[in-house]
Amino acid sequence: MRETAAPPRVALQERAVGAGLKKWRQFWKFRYLTLMVLPTVAVLILNNYLPMFGLFIAFKKINYIDGIWHSPWVGTENFTFLFNNGSLWRIVRNTVGYSLTFMFLNLLLSVALAVAINELRSRLAARTYQTFLIMPHFLSMVVVSYLVYAFLHPTSGFINTSILEWLGKEPISWYMDKQYWPFILTIVSAWKGVGMGAVVYIAAISGIDPEYYEAAVIDGASKWRQIWHITLPSIRPIIIIMTILNMGHVFNSDFGLFYQVTMDSGMLYPVTDTVDTYVYRVMTQLNDIGMSSAAALVQSVLGFIMVIFTNGVVRKIDSEQALF
Secondary structure, X not given: OOOOOOOHHHHHHHHHHXXXXXXXHHHHHOHHHHHHHHHHHHHHHHHHHHHHHHHHHHHEOOEOOOHHHHOOEOOOHHHHHHXXXXXXXXXXXXXXXXXHHHHHHHHHHHHHHHHHHHOOOOHHHHHHHHHHHXXXXXXXXXXXXXXXXXXXXXXXXXXXXXXXXXXXXXXOOHHHOHHXXXXXXXXXXXXXXXXXXXXXXXXXXXXXXXXXXXXXXXXXXXXXXHXXXXXXXXXXXXXXXXXXXXXXXXXXXXXHHHHOOOOOOHHHXXXXXXXXXXXXXXXXXXXXXXXXXXXXXXXXXXXXXXXXXXXXXHHHHOHHHOOO
């Protein structure tokens, strides 16, 4: 007798059951890898997703007696704290200007450092240099601030007592003179961040097939030609991805760098005051969580827009290099 075909609904159910069993077998096959990922997923949820429920604080006037949930709604009143003050242009200019400067300068130095370390013939020397260069990244900004203070102290600092005195010049009151601090902050940021940035590009360079370099040597290419035509094009996707991700932090600043290293000197505010330091000082005076949340929300939204915009520009130029 000829078999009758199963009803469509039964066939769909059997197909769904089969797909579910297939997924379960695949999950069981990679169960150990899944367990390894779980701690990272938990940290991501706790640190990045759960805090999103606090966004409504930016639209409330927090009252500690009533609590967060029962505090009165104030609409967009908290946002006027940022947009209706005379310091807005100064803090935005400093924040964006320093962020772009740090991003592009540190990118250039990180790539150059990674290429230089990769060209060392001695692997022991390469690992040693890499270790010493990455160490500043793990120093607290409080420690860095006192290191900078040891150099810039007006009476006993190394620069005033050793370098300027040897050159026959008058000591400089570094924490009272704002003209030097854009360069000082740029140097400190590069010293602390370039080593860690170079690690990413060293890892990318190590994945380049050595046969490319062997072929270039046979063709008579110099080291500069090999770097320009092989190394840099090979790590270009990583450079683009890191640039897109860093654009999300353009409206954020390193609070420790601008608050601790400068010792919060009021004379330096015109060139060192950023959104983060300004909000912190105002919050310590007004003790208003809603205003602080509003500022953080504005920074996050603008950072998200910058990531989308930068990725869109990259997609227009070369869609294969876009992040998404």
